Amino acid sequence: xxxxxRSKVVSNKQLSFAERIYLPALLKGMFITLSHxxxxxxxxxxxxxxxxxxxxxxxxxxxxxxxxxxxxxxSCGMCAVACPAxxxxxxxxxxxxxxxxxxxxxxxxxKYEINMLRCIFCGxxxxxxxxxxxxxxxxxxxxxxxxxxxIYGKDKLVELVDKRVDVSKRQTPExxxxxxxxxxxHNVLYTKKLTTKSESKS
Amino acid sequence: MKVTIxxxxxxxxxxxxxxxxxxxxxxxxxxxxxxxxSKLKSSGGYCRTCIVKVTKGSTANPTPMPKPVASCxxxxxxxxxxxxxxxxxxxxxxxGIVEFLLINHPLDCPVCDQAGECKLQDLGYEHGLxxxxxxxxxxEFDMIDIGDKVKLHMNRCILCYRCVKVADxxxxxxxxxxxxxxxxxxxxxxxxxxxxxxxxxxxxxxxPVGALTDKTFRFKQRVWFTKPVDAHRNxxxxxxxxxxxxxxxxxxxxTARKDQWDEVEEFICNACRYDHKKxxxxxxxxxxxxxxxxxxxxxxxxxxxxxxxxQLKHQSALGFxxxxxxx
Numbered sequence: 001x002x003x004x005x006r007s008k009v010v011s012n013k014q015l016s017f018a019e020r021i022y023l024p025a026l027l028k029g030m031f032i033t034l035s036h037x038x039x040x041x042x043x044x045x046x047x048x049x050x051x052x053x054x055x056x057x058x059x060x061x062x063x064x065x066x067x068x069x070x071x072x073x074x075s076c077g078m079c080a081v082a083c084p085a086x087x088x089x090x091x092x093x094x095x096x097x098x099x100x101x102x103x104x105x106x107x108x109x110x111k112y113e114i115n116m117l118r119c120i121f122c123g124x125x126x127x128x129x130x131x132x133x134x135x136x137x138x139x140x141x142x143x144x145x146x147x148x149x150x151i152y153g154k155d156k157l158v159e160l161v162d163k164r165v166d167v168s169k170r171q172t173p174e175x176x177x178x179x180x181x182x183x184x185x186h187n188v189l190y191t192k193k194l195t196t197k198s199e200s201k202s
Numbered sequence: 203m204k205v206t207i208x209x210x211x212x213x214x215x216x217x218x219x220x221x222x223x224x225x226x227x228x229x230x231x232x233x234x235x236x237x238x239x240s241k242l243k244s245s246g247g248y249c250r251t252c253i254v255k256v257t258k259g260s261t262a263n264p265t266p267m268p269k270p271v272a273s274c275x276x277x278x279x280x281x282x283x284x285x286x287x288x289x290x291x292x293x294x295x296x297x298g299i300v301e302f303l304l305i306n307h308p309l310d311c312p313v314c315d316q317a318g319e320c321k322l323q324d325l326g327y328e329h330g331l332x333x334x335x336x337x338x339x340x341x342e343f344d345m346i347d348i349g350d351k352v353k354l355h356m357n358r359c360i361l362c363y364r365c366v367k368v369a370d371x372x373x374x375x376x377x378x379x380x381x382x383x384x385x386x387x388x389x390x391x392x393x394x395x396x397x398x399x400x401x402x403x404x405x406x407x408x409x410p411v412g413a414l415t416d417k418t419f420r421f422k423q424r425v426w427f428t429k430p431v432d433a434h435r436n437x438x439x440x441x442x443x444x445x446x447x448x449x450x451x452x453x454x455x456x457t458a459r460k461d462q463w464d465e466v467e468e469f470i471c472n473a474c475r476y477d478h479k480k481x482x483x484x485x486x487x488x489x490x491x492x493x494x495x496x497x498x499x500x501x502x503x504x505x506x507x508x509x510x511x512x513q514l515k516h517q518s519a520l521g522f523x524x525x526x527x528x529x
Contacts, residue, residue: 076312077424081500092421107313107421130312 055169058121058136061114062165063158066104071158072133075109079125079134087118088125104131112157116141116150126170135167203280207231207254208288220273220284221252225463232463233286234296234325236303236410237362238274239465245367246274249360250299251325255292258283270295297329305336306385307411308357316412318425318497321464322360341385351417351476352406356388359413365389365405372401372469389413400439403475407458407466418476419447419455426497428454433484440471445490446481453479459490 018024044051053059064072075092093110095103102108125134144150159165203214207224208231214223222240224232233254238246246252253270261281270292273284286292303322311317343356366379366389381390405414428447435442447455456475458466478484492499 074312075421076317077427078312081424081426081497092423094421105310105313 053138056172057138058123060116060137060139060141061119061125061152061157062135062137062167063109063112063154064133064135064165064167065159065161068101069161070100070102070104071108072104072131073109073112074103074105074107074131074133075112076130078128078130082124082128083119084122084124085118085120087115087120089113109154112154114152114157116152117147135165135170137165137167138169139165203278203282205278205280205282205284207284208286214278216277218278220254220256220271220276220278220282221246223278224254224273224284224286229462231286233273234321234328235274235463236321236325236360237364239364239367239408240463241465241469242364242367242408243371245364247272248363249303251296251303253292253295253299255285255289256282257285300325300329301335303360306341306357307360308340310358314355314358314412315415315420315425316358316409319464320412321410343388346390347417348405348414349402351403351472353415353417353420354389355413355415358411359389360411361387361389362410364408364410365414368405368408368469369402372399372404400471400473401469403472404458404466404469406475407460407469410464416455416475418479422454423449426500430490430492430498432459432487432490434487435474435478435484437471437474440474441468442470442474443468444470444474444484446484446486448481451481453481453484462493 066072075090077090080086080088080090089111090109090113091111092107095106095108121136123136126136141150203216203218204211205214205220205223206212207220207227210227210231212223212227214226218226221233221235221238233252235246235252236249238249238252250272252273254273255270256267256276258264258266259282260279262279264281273286304326307322311320311323314320317323340357346354346356348354361380363380369379379390380387382388403416406416409415425447428449431446431448433444433446435444443459445457445459446453447457456470456478458468458470461467
């Protein structure tokens with residue numbers, strides 16, 4: 001019974017002399033190997049050389065600060081609830097008097113952790129964030145020896161005041177058009193009000 | 203008395219309001235209510251969220267009412283015909299009401315502890331309103347501590363007067379009310395006097411927005427990361443039937459049990475609410491019912507499994523072969 005159309009008939013044909021000494025086949029293989037030495041390499045020497053990413057590449061997260069250097073995150077939990085891998089956990093704290101330059105609003109994330117082993121870099125946290133605090137960047141999460149080291153706390157996630165992380169490439173024309181929607185106006189008003197307040201104080 | 207709401211007829215006793223009759227029919231016709239609270243006397247009539255259209259006054263006088271009426275304050279008449287969700291005019295008018303309620307609301311949901319169980323949030327979401335056409339400065343107040351357990355964010359208040367009714371009717375000696383008028387009105391205590399009464403904590407539960415919040419739960423956790431379970435204890439002052447909001451082994455918050463209209467079933471005392479925050483203090487009955495569409499049902503796997511089980515039972519009733527039955 002024929003089970004498949006791809007079966008091959010095995011023949012017991014005698015090998016020719018050239019085939020029997022194996023040398024031509026061997027040389028042919030060597031030639032292919034040799035020819036690859038002169039071709040363009042497909043690998044690069046990471047991390048000395050870095051491949052160029054797409055402008056909207058989704059790599060390691062950053063927690064942004066606002067223009068005055070205060071943390072934008074208010075620990076609202078939208079990123080954690082949007083996260084399909086449940087990689088984000090946080091604990092909130094209440095801003096005390098005199099910490100206005102550190103945190104933008106009265107509530108802030110006292111602890112904010114992303115488990116980079118769980119994270120699938122889908123970018124839903126960035127989409128869910130109502131405060132434009134979390135962004136994915138074109139940085140690659142480095143390798144570690146211990147599992148614990150992949151749990152990134154605020155020390156690794158929050159950008160430094162003097163060393164800001166550029167996320168302007170992610171602001172595609174579509175994103176900017178969305179932010180200009182009439183419905184998003186209250187956010188603009190809110191930031192305006194905050195800045196005018198801090199100006200009048202200083 | 204026979205009354206028809208959205209094409210559904212029901213027989214109700216005399217003196218029932220349209221809202222109560224609609225709630226008797228079911229959630230599909232019941233208008234939303236921000237200020238009306240069936241457990242509190244003389245509540246309702248402030249927010250106008252529950253407006254309905256009366257297309258036929260009664261069998262005796264079939265003329266329609268000239269404008270939308272507040273269903274929480276209008277009693278039914280025999281043969282009355284009411285339109286709620288079926289009337290596009292009412293849906294549009296209610297959208298306007300929501301916009302009015304949001305005029306002074308700071309929209310600080312990311313910070314607010316009520317987010318996730320806030321009726322104003324639900325209402326805004328249902329009507330697709332995340333924005334406001336209001337161009338002027340919102341009214342602003344400072345935060346006030348009412349006692350050491352309750353925090354008042356006057357900015358978020360929609361002036362529903364529910365807490366005032368609670369303070370009036372549940373506690374003796376009125377110390378809590380609304381001062382000033384119009385745009386300047388403000389919930390306040392008598393010269394910032396502390397409310398010290400065994401039932402004063404209930405103002406937190408009746409508040410439909412995040413104006414009155416529990417200070418012992420302040421910024422502890424978002425509500426949708428905590429798991430609600432029903433529990434009880436032997437309490438000398440109240441019924442002791444409460445809802446615990448648990449994360450891991452910790453009881454983060456204790457509230458009264460709420461029914462499907464988001465109203466408290468039985469008011470609980472402050473001792474239950476603030477002083478018993480250990481699992482060992484309570485006898486846990488089981489997970490509380492959570493609306494499937496609520497964000498609180500997020501990640502509640504046990505709850506979903508229960509639903510799946512129900513679904514499987516239903517399927518087997520439809521003639522599917524039983525799982526343990528071997529062919």
